Amino acid sequence: MANQLVKELDLKSWNIIIIDENDKHYYQPGFLFLPFGQYKEEDVVRPIKEFLPDEVTFIQEKVKTITSDKNAVTLSGGKELLYDILIIATGSRIDPQEVEGMKGIEWRKSVYDFYSFDGAVALRDKLIDWEGGKLVVHITEMPIKCPVAPLEFSFLADTFFKKKNMRDKVEITYVTPLSGAFTKPRATKKLEYLLKEKHIHIVSDFAVEKIDNENRTILDYSGKVVPFDLLVTVPTNKGSQVIEDSGIGDDLSFVPTDKGTLQSKVAKNIFVIGDATNVPTSKAGSVAHFEADILLENVLSFIRHEELSASFDGHANCFIETGGNKALLIDFNYEHEPVEGTFPIAGIGPLRLLKESRINHFGKLAFRWVYWNLLLKARPIPFVSSKMSTAGKNF
Amino acid sequence: MEKLIIGRSIDVNEEGFMNQFSQWTREIGEALALENNISLSPRHWEVIDYIQKEYKNDSPLSIRKIGKSGVVDIKEFYELFPDAPLKTATKIAGIPKPVSCI
Numbered sequence: 001m002a003n004q005l006v007k008e009l010d011l012k013s014w015n016i017i018i019i020d021e022n023d024k025h026y027y028q029p030g031f032l033f034l035p036f037g038q039y040k041e042e043d044v045v046r047p048i049k050e051f052l053p054d055e056v057t058f059i060q061e062k063v064k065t066i067t068s069d070k071n072a073v074t075l076s077g078g079k080e081l082l083y084d085i086l087i088i089a090t091g092s093r094i095d096p097q098e099v100e101g102m103k104g105i106e107w108r109k110s111v112y113d114f115y116s117f118d119g120a121v122a123l124r125d126k127l128i129d130w131e132g133g134k135l136v137v138h139i140t141e142m143p144i145k146c147p148v149a150p151l152e153f154s155f156l157a158d159t160f161f162k163k164k165n166m167r168d169k170v171e172i173t174y175v176t177p178l179s180g181a182f183t184k185p186r187a188t189k190k191l192e193y194l195l196k197e198k199h200i201h202i203v204s205d206f207a208v209e210k211i212d213n214e215n216r217t218i219l220d221y222s223g224k225v226v227p228f229d230l231l232v233t234v235p236t237n238k239g240s241q242v243i244e245d246s247g248i249g250d251d252l253s254f255v256p257t258d259k260g261t262l263q264s265k266v267a268k269n270i271f272v273i274g275d276a277t278n279v280p281t282s283k284a285g286s287v288a289h290f291e292a293d294i295l296l297e298n299v300l301s302f303i304r305h306e307e308l309s310a311s312f313d314g315h316a317n318c319f320i321e322t323g324g325n326k327a328l329l330i331d332f333n334y335e336h337e338p339v340e341g342t343f344p345i346a347g348i349g350p351l352r353l354l355k356e357s358r359i360n361h362f363g364k365l366a367f368r369w370v371y372w373n374l375l376l377k378a379r380p381i382p383f384v385s386s387k388m389s390t391a392g393k394n395f
Numbered sequence: 396m397e398k399l400i401i402g403r404s405i406d407v408n409e410e411g412f413m414n415q416f417s418q419w420t421r422e423i424g425e426a427l428a429l430e431n432n433i434s435l436s437p438r439h440w441e442v443i444d445y446i447q448k449e450y451k452n453d454s455p456l457s458i459r460k461i462g463k464s465g466v467v468d469i470k471e472f473y474e475l476f477p478d479a480p481l482k483t484a485t486k487i488a489g490i491p492k493p494v495s496c497i
C-alpha cells in the first residue's frame with residue numbers, strides 16, 4: 001500500500017507513516033519448506049526497510065491500542081499518534097494457548113508448529129534425527145492462513161521420508177476439523193486421491209478438545225482419540241493482540257470489514273487489508289496483493305469524498321506443493337470455487353489449474369522471487385489481475 | 396433437488412441442506428432431526444433457535460462461536476448433536492451449511 005500511495009498522494013499535504021513492531025519481514029510461505037531443510041533461515045527473512053519507499057516514515061514500535069473515536073493509535077512507549085486515515089494490516093498469528101495442553105510439557109519436544117519462524121526452525125532440528133513413528137498433521141480450527149499449507153506439509157513429509165529411506169517407519173495421519181481434505185468441494189476431490197496415493201490417512205470432522213501430553217494423544221469433543229509420536233499442529237489463528245485490546249475485532253480478533261470495499265465496519269476512515277480482515281476468502285499473500293489494488297482506489301475515492309466504487313471479488317491464487325517436485329495451482333474467488341483449466345493465459349497456460357505438474361512446482365518456487373520483488377513493491381504479477389478471470393477455466 | 400418429508404416437498408442440496416429457509420417449519424425440523432436419529436428436546440430447540448437467530452443476522456457460525464454463546468458449551472453441543480454437531484444442527488435448523496471454512 002505504501003509503495004502505491006506514495007505515487008498517488010500529494011506528499012506536500014499527506015504524511016505516510018508505517019508502524020511495525022518488527023524490523024524484519026518474513027516470507028511466511030517459506031515456513032513450509034524450512035522444516036525439510038529445503039530453505040534456510042536467511043531465505044525467508046529480510047529487513048522491512050528494503051521494501052519501503054524513501055518518502056514514508058517508519059516507526060519500529062508496537063501499537064498498543066487503536067481508539068477510533070479519537071482517530072488515534074497509542075504506541076507501547078505511550079506516544080499517541082493521530083491519523084486521518086488508518087489502514088490496519090496487522091496480519092494473523094497462532095495462539096496455541098487456545099487448546100488445553102497444546103503448550104504443555106511436550107511443546108517443542110513432540111508437539112510442534114510450522115506457522116511461526118521459531119516453530120519451523122525447531123521442527124527442522126527435530127526432523128533431522130527423528131527415528132519415525134506416528135506423525136500427525138493437525139488443524140485446530142478454521143480459518144487459518146493459507147489453508148492448504150498443512151496438506152502440503154503432509155505431502156512434503158511423504159517425499160522427505162521416502163528420500164531418507166524411512167517412509168515405512170512413518171505413519172502419516174492428517175487430522176482436520178473440516179469434513180474433507182480442503183474447504184472447497186471440487187478441490188477436495190482432487191486432493192483426497194493424492195492422500196490415498198501417498199498412503200496418508202485422514203481423520204475428518206475432528207474438533208479438538210485437548211492434548212494429552214502424558215499419553216501423547218489428541219482428543220476431540222465427540223470422544224475420538226488420535227495417538228501421536230510427533231504432532232505437527234496448526235494452532236488457532238487469531239488477529240493481532242491490538243485488535244482484541246482495542247475492542248474492534250470479532251471472536252477471533254479479526255476486524256469486521258466490508259468484503260467489497262475493504263472499509264472497516266469500525267469507522268469509515270479505517271480500512272483493512274490482508275490477514276487482519278474477516279472477509280470470506282483465504283488468508284493468503286496473493287489475496288493481500290489483489291486487495292491492495294482495490295483498497296488504493298477506495299482510499300483515493302474516500303479522500304475525494306466520493307463513493308467507494310472499487311469492489312474486491314475475493315480473488316485468491318495458491319500453489320499447492322504435492323511432493324516429488326510437483327505442484328497444483330488453484331485460482332478462485334468469493335463466487336467460483338477452484339476448477340481445472342489453464343493459467344494465466346487461457347488455453348495456453350503454461351500453468352495447469354488443479355492438475356499436478358512440474359511446471360507448477362517451479363511456479364511455487366518462483367513465488368519467493370515474485371513475493372520479494374513484485375508483491376512487496378506493489379508491482380503487478382505478469383498476466384494476473386486483481387480480479388479473477390474466468391477465461392481458460394472449465395466450470 | 397426436491398425431497399419429500401412429512402408429506403411436504405422441500406428444496407435441498409445434494410448434502411441434504413435446505414436451500415430455502417422459508418420452507419422450514421418446526422415440524423420439518425423435527426422430521427429432519429429424526430432422520431439424524433435425534434429426537435428434539437427443549438435444549439435442542441434452544442440451540443436451534445439461537446442458530447436461526449444468528450443466521451437471520453447474517454452472522455457467520457462456528458463451533459467456537461456456539462461454545463461461547465452462553466446457550467451451550469461445546470461439550471453439550473456434541474452431546475446434543477453427536478459427531479458433526481454444527482453440520483447436523485444447521486441441517487435440522489433448515490439453514491445452509493456454514494462456511495466457517497475457506
Ligand SMILES: Cc1cc2nc3c(=O)[nH]c(=O)nc-3n(C[C@H](O)[C@H](O)[C@H](O)COP(=O)(O)OP(=O)(O)OC[C@H]3O[C@@H](n4cnc5c(N)ncnc54)[C@H](O)[C@@H]3O)c2cc1C
Pocket residue numbers: 019020021022025027028029030031032061062063064089090091092114115116145146149240241242273274275276283284285286287288317318319
Ligand atoms: C506456513 C505458511 C505458508 C503460506 N503459504 C502461502 C502461499 O503459498 N501463498 C500465499 O499467497 N500465502 C501463503 N501464506 C500466507 C501469507 O504469508 C499471509 O497471508 C500474508 O503474509 C499476510 O500478509 P499481511 O500483511 O496481512 O500480514 P503479515 O505478513 O503477517 O504482516 C503483519 C505485520 O503486522 C505487524 N504487527 C502485528 N501486530 C502489530 C502491532 N500491534 N504493532 C505493530 N506491528 C504489528 C507484524 O509485525 C507483521 O510485520 C502462508 C502462510 C504460512 C504461515
